[in-house]
Amino acid sequence: MSSKVDAIYIHIPFCNYICAYCDFCKVFYNKEYVNKYLEALRKEIKDNYKGEVITSLYIGGGTPSSLSIDELKKLFEILGVFNLSQNSEITMEANPDSLSLDKIKLLKENGVNRVSLGVETISDKLQSILERNTRKEQVVTCINNLKRTGINNINADLIYAIEKETLEDLENDLSFLISLDVPHISTYSLIIENNTKLKLKGIKNIDQSLDRCMYDFISKTLKDNGYIHYEISNFAKPNFSSKHNLKYWYNLEYYGFGVGASGYISNIRYTNTRSITDYIKGKTVIDKETLTEKDKIFYEIMLGFRTNRGIDKREFKDKYNVNIDSLFDYKKLVNNKVLIDENGYLKVNENYFYVLDEVLTNFLDSNVK
Ligand code: SF4
Structure with a gap:
């Protein structure tokens, strides 16, 4: 089966420090490893990429900005193999403390047109819990440098709860x-994952009602300031939604390259090893799930309901050869204003984003076939 992939995720696992909450696939920056890692990445791409036209490239991590100028140059040389369309979105994640003006200029020269910055919190009290040390001034300087260099499409991450x-x-x-004045803000309610320092330190989740209150406060404040709540955790000024992340939420195909990366190509969702030593030895994919039609429909609904667009009913019919209305009897959810069914889209009422899992369960229970 031919793939319709037009998006690529690249994982750079190196970080200059390890945050207490972090469950991502990452290691301390180590020069020797970076070189070997980039060569393994080059090989994985060469063995798998089929030359498709790409409209979004996302370099995440880890902290891609922890790489030196020379290492970043090598990374961009490796990524130069991709057949990028003219208006492609090219995003790189960065921490303000490692994204120098020289690196920003290099990003710009290499086509990066969107930067996602880990800000998380500027409270000293909260930074000490998270074991981060991002200075307010650093963030301001970094954002000014980005804008001066012509990279205006900037996301800032916030962690709360x-x-x-x-x-x-x-x-x-x-x-x-x-x-x-950044056009995109991603928000994350802190999850205390197993095997993180937070868990070992005995840090607890905040009260559920306070978490809800914070979620509503964020949504209201950002909307009052011109941001659109376009995905349960993401806010953007008009025309600044993340094109790359929307591909995930619209259940579209993408390559994932690098340690710990995952991808979705031609009915297969795959995950790469989280072991950097195995990855460097060339052992990449460790898990493959071949999706049935039913699985694909499940992903389509679960992911699509996260967005303010919801599910495109006509596209659903084209993809699965069946009307969503004939698979699920969701009238009650629409009558109760949990779902909104209008103009060919089926979406979750924003007031129910916070309880999306519950909505999804109720929706799937309305299956009539
Ligand atoms: S910088 Fe990001 S990837 Fe690195 S440890 Fe902190 S949260 Fe994890």
Whole structure:
């Protein structure tokens, strides 16, 4: 079966420091490993990429900005093999403390037109829990440098619902992010994952009702400031939604290259090893799930409901050869205003984003076949 892939995710696992909450696939920056890693990445791409036209390239991590100028040059030389369309979105993740002006210029020269910055929080109290040390001034300088260089499509990440966090702390973080005048803000309610320092330190989740209150406060504040709540955790000014992430949520195909990366190509969802030593030895994919039609429909609904667009009913029919209305009897959910069925799209009412899992369960229970 031919693939319709036009998006690529690249994982760069190196970081200059390890944050206490982090469950991503990452290691401490190590010069010797970077070189070997980039060669393994080159090989994985060469063995798998079929020359498709690519409209979005996302370099995530880890902290891609932890690489030196020479290492970044090598990375871009490796990525030069991709057949990028003229208006492609090219995003790189970065931490403000490692994204120097020289690196920003290099990104610009190599076509990067979107940067996603890990800001997370500017509260000293909360940074000490997360074991991060991002200075407010560094963030401001970094964003000014990006804008001066002509990279205006900037995302800032915010983490909230951290133990000891008050609504006032959250208000401060939000005011700071809004003052940066960035067109995209991603928000994450802190999850205390197993095998993280937070878990070992015995840090607890905040009360569920406070978490809900914070979620609603974020949504209201950002919407009042011109951001569109276009995905349950993501906000953007008009025309600044993440094209790359929308491909995930619209259940489209993408390559994932690098340690810990995952991809979705021609009915197969695959995951690469999280072991950097195995990856360097050329052992890449460790898990493959071949999707049935039913699985694909499940992903389509689960992911599509995360967005304010929802599910495109006509596209659904084209993809699966069946009307969504004949698979699910969801009238009750529409009558109760949990779902909105209008103009050919079926979407979750934003007031129910917070309880999306519950909505999804109720929707799937309405299966009539
Ligand atoms: S949160 Fe980001 S910077 Fe911190 S350890 Fe994880 S990948 Fe690295």
